[in-house]
Amino acid sequence: MSSLTSMETASRLPRLRAALDEAGCDGLLVTNLTNIRYLTGFTGSAAMLFVLPDETVFATDGRYETQSAEEMAAASVEARLVVTPAAKQREMLAPLVAGVKRLGLEAAHISWARERAFEAEWFQGVELVATEGLIEELRRVKDPGELERMARAAEIADLALAAVRPMLAEEPTEADFGRALDFEMRRFGASGPSFETIVAAGPNAAMPHHRPSEWRIKQGELIVLDFGAVYDGYCSDMTRTLCVGSPTPDDGRVVEVVAASQAAGVAAVRAGVSCADVDRACRQVIEGAGWGDRFVHSTGHGVGLDIHEDPRVAATSSDTLQAGQVVTVEPGVYLPGLTGCRIEDTLVVTDDGCYPLTNATKDLAV
Ligand code: ZN
Numbered sequence: 001m002s003s004l005t006s007m008e009t010a011s012r013l014p015r016l017r018a019a020l021d022e023a024g025c026d027g028l029l030v031t032n033l034t035n036i037r038y039l040t041g042f043t044g045s046a047a048m049l050f051v052l053p054d055e056t057v058f059a060t061d062g063r064y065e066t067q068s069a070e071e072m073a074a075a076s077v078e079a080r081l082v083v084t085p086a087a088k089q090r091e092m093l094a095p096l097v098a099g100v101k102r103l104g105l106e107a108a109h110i111s112w113a114r115e116r117a118f119e120a121e122w123f124q125g126v127e128l129v130a131t132e133g134l135i136e137e138l139r140r141v142k143d144p145g146e147l148e149r150m151a152r153a154a155e156i157a158d159l160a161l162a163a164v165r166p167m168l169a170e171e172p173t174e175a176d177f178g179r180a181l182d183f184e185m186r187r188f189g190a191s192g193p194s195f196e197t198i199v200a201a202g203p204n205a206a207m208p209h210h211r212p213s214e215w216r217i218k219q220g221e222l223i224v225l226d227f228g229a230v231y232d233g234y235c236s237d238m239t240r241t242l243c244v245g246s247p248t249p250d251d252g253r254v255v256e257v258v259a260a261s262q263a264a265g266v267a268a269v270r271a272g273v274s275c276a277d278v279d280r281a282c283r284q285v286i287e288g289a290g291w292g293d294r295f296v297h298s299t300g301h302g303v304g305l306d307i308h309e310d311p312r313v314a315a316t317s318s319d320t321l322q323a324g325q326v327v328t329v330e331p332g333v334y335l336p337g338l339t340g341c342r343i344e345d346t347l348v349v350t351d352d353g354c355y356p357l358t359n360a361t362k363d364l365a366v
Pocket residue numbers: 226227237238239330344
């Protein structure tokens with residue numbers, strides 16, 4: 001495979017620093033590993049990042065000494081590396097914040113127990129500030145290197161679906177089919193699925209987050225497949241509804257309405273449009289068909305290093321879309337005990353509209 005466009009990792013710490021003042025702190029302790037990855041390129045499972053007024057300190061344990069140095073060098077990120085055994089963490093790291101008056105913590109990612117330990121034991125005399133979404137805000141708009149990774153993740157999912165599609169005609173169980181899909185994603189280069197693959201056939205399709213079961217997929221039933229791949233840390237997300245043979249007229253009508261709703265949502269996505277308006281565009285079509293109360297979730301979400309991130313595409317969202325954001329549009333109709341349908345694309349927002357990363361056909365036929 002061709003080499004990837006490098007990401008603009010080194011520009012992220014300066015951008016974060018510029019936002020600290022407004023957040024009411026002169027230092028920030030980053031503990032969320034996904035955010036640490038975003039800021040430094042580090043992909044391991046243990047680290048703390050101190051964004052201090054005069055320097056950045058990356059702390060990890062001996063397992064990651066070499067890896068973290070290599071990954072930060074590859075991303076051209078400048079941080080002082082401190083390697084601490086777990087037993088010496090507090091002793092070695094607490095003094096780092098001696099010159100900090102107000103230390104921000106990531107409120108959404110820190111446990112009560114940890115905050116209490118920081119306050120009572122680690123950082124006495126330092127005012128701790130609960131910050132929210134500082135790094136998540138930066139993560140909303142993707143750089144070209146990120147978009148390339150997400151496009152690759154989506155392409156892997158497309159290829160995997162194309163490879164296993166014919167297997168549906170053999171009437172496999174949901175679980176067997178889900179495993180085949182996951183296997184193909186890995187075979188095409190995914191490090192894994194971006195969330196637990198959903199395979200929901202027949203009446204199970206009425207449950208938006210049904211777990212693949214021993215239910216045998218049958219002719220004429222709708223089959224909802226919601227899945228994605230992870231490629232170099234970045235997620236994809238796609239839902240397709242399929243059918244072996246022809247759906248019943250009632251099921252066919254559900255598919256028609258959801259497809260029209262999804263198309264209306266995609267047509268609404270453009271920089272400057274509010275997320276609430278995209279949600280409304282989808283919802284109006286389903287309400288028009290009389291199933292407004294059967295569209296039981298919001299229209300979509302941002303995607304990136306996490307499968308669900310900002311902005312949320314929901315009626316209650318106050319966010320406005322910006323070029324370079326990546327969001328899903330995934331309306332559905334769920335008729336308990338009968339059937340369900342959802343169709344989802346992952347879209348890159350542009351100044352004059354959007355383009356899909358997910359390109360698998362929306363044809364029902366397997
Ligand atoms: Zn999905």
